[in-house]
Amino acid sequence: MARVRPLSGFPEWTPAERVVEAQLIESLRETFRLHGFAEIETRAVEPLDRLAGKSDAAKEIYTLGRLGAEPDAESKVGLHFDLTVPFARYVEEFQHALAFPFKRFQIQKVWRGERPQEGRYREFYQADIDVVGRDTLPAHLEVEVAVVMARALAALPVPAATMRVNNRRLVEGFYRGVGIDDVAGALRSVDKLDKIGPDGVRVELTGKGVSASAADAVLELARISAPDAGFVAAVEDLWATTPTIDDVAEPQAELREGLAQLVALVEGVNAAVPDTAVADLRIARGLDYYTGSVYETFLAGHEDLGSICSGGRYDSLVAGGGFPGVGMSIGVSRLVSRVIGANLARASRAVPSAVLVAVTDESTRPASNAIADALRARGIATEVAPAAAKFGKQIQYADRRGIPFVWFADSGEVKDIRSGDQVAADPASWEPPAEDARPRIVTS
């Protein structure tokens, strides 16, 4: 028998920490539901060929086998590493049972066989929202999804979130207008800005056949950032001073369309949750996959976590085409781990119980049970003392668990063990203060 020990990368929480995780998840659920998103869950496994085709790192996929049995080809499955691959399969499989545009949220664990490190888990919760249409999807849903996520994050006990956003059509129009044919290749180079700096990127771009003036323009574009529509003038100025291709009408229209969409996104999000969205034209990650808005989200003072909520607009959820959509995904476990680890919030107690009913001696346990049931019937979480010990020991039982009230069946009195106040009370009508009714999240 192996020694009992944690498994690296598989986080587990104490009961009090689980209260924090469960309430964060419930808060996300509530925001998603308020905006009309329906919940689905998908099975934990997908066929390996579907998983491997969609992953950058096939080695990170956990495969399933059976103890002492060779899997046959048909049963070759692995654990899902995100909620997008299963969602795409679900939409294809259940399309006749769904009404489009389909707004769904999904909060489940996913598994990745990464080398574990701070904030990188092998098993973790993700919370995804997506809206998918059958054939078309209006652009205003790119704003709606970002607004929902901005509100979802604002409702959590975490510092302010900044959503850094960009738009593929803006970038595509600009890049093509200045003569770059391999837009995806250029984006991959620009994505290395942090790693290799502007000079490194310029070398890469010119190596890919990008002209010097175009490379300069691309680097200049990546410097543009604004928390409002202010970025439009900067892009227009740059565009006006950069040599473009002869037949520039089509890319220019694309650029203008992207600019308008990005303005709508930044203004829409900031109207809903002020000081949240920032247009950041250096964001390249995901732009080779997404076709419209892209989002990354950082927490003030916790930028080291990387983006805690990312996503974008895509033209086709499934391989065969069709089902355009827009979605965002929160890395819930990474967030919860930081909330707990940095003591941003904690549970007011580990147990649901607001009341412990004391037991004088075992012969009167039924009377204590009756009091507990009268309280439970009115939604008040209640425990009965496990043993007819001395009252001091029963109060200690409550104190250890953070249960705020002890009810004495024989005297008909209830004691707030924090203040020591003890009053006569009727189990048919007594209520704990609202803030003590259930464990709550206390921020530091």
Added chain:
Amino acid sequence: MARVRPLSGFPEWTPAERVVEAQLIESLRETFRLHGFAEIETRAVEPLDRLAGKSDAAKEIYTLGRLGAEPDAESKVGLHFDLTVPFARYVEEFQHALAFPFKRFQIQKVWRGERPQEGRYREFYQADIDVVGRDTLPAHLEVEVAVVMARALAALPVPAATMRVNNRRLVEGFYRGVGIDDVAGALRSVDKLDKIGPDGVRVELTGKGVSASAADAVLELARISAPDAGFVAAVEDLWATTPTIDDVAEPQAELREGLAQLVALVEGVNAAVPDTAVADLRIARGLDYYTGSVYETFLAGHEDLGSICSGGRYDSLVAGGGFPGVGMSIGVSRLVSRVIGANLARASRAVPSAVLVAVTDESTRPASNAIADALRARGIATEVAPAAAKFGKQIQYADRRGIPFVWFADSGEVKDIRSGDQVAADPASWEPPAEDARPRIVTS
């Protein structure tokens, strides 16, 4: 790319079916919390040596591998097949962070590589409650756990549950008193009553060295059943007329202790949820593992499901000893599958939204959004129409999703699309009827 298809044994639900599953699970949670049980979750994986040692069917354990990588010995893990093995490990690992007796509930998916068949899944939800002490655990908790589960089941949209209960001490005392030394072996034979009948069991028992009179007595004991304390007289009568061993004082005391515990259990459960518990002395399954009360639960009219909620009292949760406890486990997915498949209940709608705010044309979308936000601010789940289509089409959008109300921003009126009633309404104060606020479970 594999064709998109269901995987046998891995159930998935439509959004409306997921509402049923989610609300069933939330109902269980609420009952558990009302009784003071704290929630935990454990990682999906455990070391293989811990899993294999605890399973009757090692072949059913799913092992984890990595695509294109041989797992090293240290990382040999598999998916948990129940919530007891991980709970035992959790208690051992976290014991210094826990207060005992520790009441926990745990609702998670488990995986078993069984041959899939009706009601047998490879991935399914279980809902477990356990109370564990560190060194001792009072017997009245064996009643409490059964009461909590009886209430949890009574709150679900399923037919009446019958909890069939027995007691290991009663059986052990009786068996040993009539001269049976290998009690576990005898129990394994009695467990085959349904399969091989009383004559078959008698042959097996005598083959194991049990005397003819003891075999008869054991079979007679298995015929005793009562929904109240009535079984005590029947057992006492049988005891009085059966030859016992010379030194019978100790087994007789054990028998009497078991009788008293079983009376307390049946009466306690029936006082809480009338007509639920039945003492059934033929129940042998699990008695070789459990040390006190054992429980099996069947649904009226759905006995073919087998026991949907089972468990018992054990003396030691962990291999090294210590941590006596009592627990029960509901097979949630099997229950949900029957509720859906037999149309016992369905969701009033698939989406959370109570209201769809119509959009007259895209230029007035912000006004529609503002109405939606005013409703959401008061907890009313609301969607805004995705396109400024004709009102008939927008009403159809709501109708397809079961959204009961459509709000017309320009006229300031809200229409109940079921009755056709349309009234002027203020988004700052209008409320939907309580039964329409969120999707609810409608029983057939």
